[in-house]
Amino acid sequence: MLKAPLALFAGATALTAPAFAQTYETETGTIELASYVEGLQFPWGMVFLDDGSMLVTERAGNLRxxxxxxxxxxxVAGVPDVVFEGQGGLLGxxxxxxxxxxxxxxxxxxxxGEEAGTNSTAVARGVLDAEMTELVDVEIIFSQQPKLPSSLHFGSRLVFDNDGYLFITTGERSDAEFRVQAQDLGSHxxxxxxxxxxxxxxxxNPFVGTDGALPEIWSYGHRNMQGAALHPETGQLWVSEHGPRGGDELNRIVAGGNYGWPLLTEGxxxxxxxxxPxxxxxxxxxxxxRTWVPSPAPSGLMFYTGDMFPDWQGDAFMGALAGxxxxxxxxxxxxxxxxxxxxGDAFEYRIRDVVQGPDGALYLLTDDADGRILRLSAAQ
Structure with a gap:
């Protein structure tokens, strides 16, 4: 484990806000963490485009x-209206x-939802215009049911597998009266x-044709999955999952699997x-x-496949919000x-998402009103 910073200095970015760069010693060598973009508002998800630019969601409802x-x-215009409340908003x-x-x-x-005060996770798709200014032909392709009066536990990571199927992680909406539905195949x-x-x-899908089961379900018994990624060798979906007080989990997902919440937990x-139980x-x-007690509060998950960090190839990386x-x-x-x-303990940023860039560096989203994209690279 790390580990005191070795150096700190001020610099400048393409924006007007001050930047920083800091080096850390790790088990496999020295790394550098630098501010890459500043001025985002509670960013949540990020993807790279072929030209090295990015699309970033902000929880208030903006796509940048x-x-x-x-x-x-x-x-970007055309984004659906979102419920920006509690943990809700524009997410994955x-x-x-x-x-x-x-x-x-x-x-x-x-x-x-149609009933005042209710909501749930939904997924929309739209066509991004060539100027990167508008989504057109937007349609809702999934809407979690039931819709409930809660502002917590939306899940919301989106991952395509190697066969072109879309995985969506959802939450169980937190409250004791709702969370039991994580074991109910008639609920999302x-x-x-x-x-x-x-x-x-x-x-x-494993529950197609099963009486009383919703056919979209792939696995169940989850609490709140805010990280998801495909293993680069097996193509299997892995998720990082918030436990209650303690008991955060890393899970390897199998079709039809029951992951136990709220029947069994280490939290x-x-x-x-x-x-x-x-x-x-x-x-x-x-x-x-893997289970963590106390909770680091995981969010964002990826597997590293780049060349910048040869010793990290095949390893997974997970953001931590509480840790x-x-x-x-x-x-x-x-x-x-x-x-x-x-x-280490001196680090103060909540990491909401982590993505591998086309250059082999890692790019981290910080969860803050003045959110940043941080770039993690091998130290020179």
């Missing part, structure tokens, strides 16, 4: 185009696997969803009261690949063998 030089656009983002030809962008967000709460790009259901209620606990619950850090998850194939908190 950020040039490779760090210039932030005005909000993904590009269509055929984006170069169809220019489809997928956005997850908190969608208002606390589930991984798998659909086709147009929102239709693949015929090989407790926020009050400190235990969460005791029932006597008739199902015998087929899937254990987490204010970036966590490297040491993998041997698809087995977790350890982890490393890279920045």
């Amino acid at each position: 185009h950020v040039t490779a030089e760090g210039e932030i656009s005005e909000p 983002i993904a590009l269509d696997p055929d984006f170069a030809s169809n220019r489809y962008v997928y956005l997850s967000f908190a969608e208002a 709460l606390g589930k991984v969803i798998r659909i086709l790009p147009d929102g239709t259901v693949p015929e090989d 407790t209620e926020y009050s400190g009261d235990p969460i005791d 029932p006597q008739d606990l199902p015998g087929d619950l899937i254990a987490a690949e 204010t850090d970036l966590i490297r998850i040491d993998l041997d194939g698809d087995s977790v063998v350890g982890d490393e908190f890279l920045f």
Whole structure:
């Protein structure tokens, strides 16, 4: 574990805000963390385009185009209305696997229900114009049911697999009266969803044809998954998941799997009261690949495949909101063998998302009213 900073200096970016760069010693060598873009408002998700620019979501409901030089656009028009309340707003983002030809962008967000005060996670897709200024032909392809009066636990990461199916992570909306639905196959709460790009259901989903089950469901028994990524060798979906007080999890997702919430957890209620498993606990619950107590509050997940950090190839990286850090998850194939908190106690940024850039560096979104994109590279 890290580890005191070795150097600190002020500099300048393409924007007017002050920049910083700082070096850290890690288990595999020295790294440098620098401010790349500043002036975002509570950014949540980020994707790179082929020209090195980025699309970034801001929770208040704005989609921004950020040039490779760090210039932030005005909000892209055409984004659906969002419920910007609590943890809700404009959240996850993904590009269509055929984006170069169809220019489809997928956005997850908190969608208002017909009944006042209710909402849930939804996913829309639209076509991004060539000028990067507007989404057109926007349509809702998934809307989590039921819609409830809660401003918590929206999940909302979007991942396409190697066959072109879209995975959506959802939350169970937190409240004790709602969270039991994570075990209910007739509810979208606390589930991984798998659909086709147009929102239709693949015929090989595990609960297609099961009485009382929603066919979009891929796995269940989840709490609040705010990180998701495909393993680069196996193509399997992995998710990072908020536990209650303690018990944050890294899970490898299998079709039809039950991941136990709220029946079984290593965490407790926020009050400190235990969460005791029932006597008739199902015998087929899937254990987490890694569990953290106390909670770092995971958000954002990726597997590293670049050349800048040869020792990190195949490892996973996970943002931390409560631990204010970036966590490297040491993998041997698809087995977790350890982890490393890279920045240490002096680091103050909540890391909302982490993405590998085309240059092999890691780019981190900070969760703040004056949010940044930080660039993590090998120290020179």
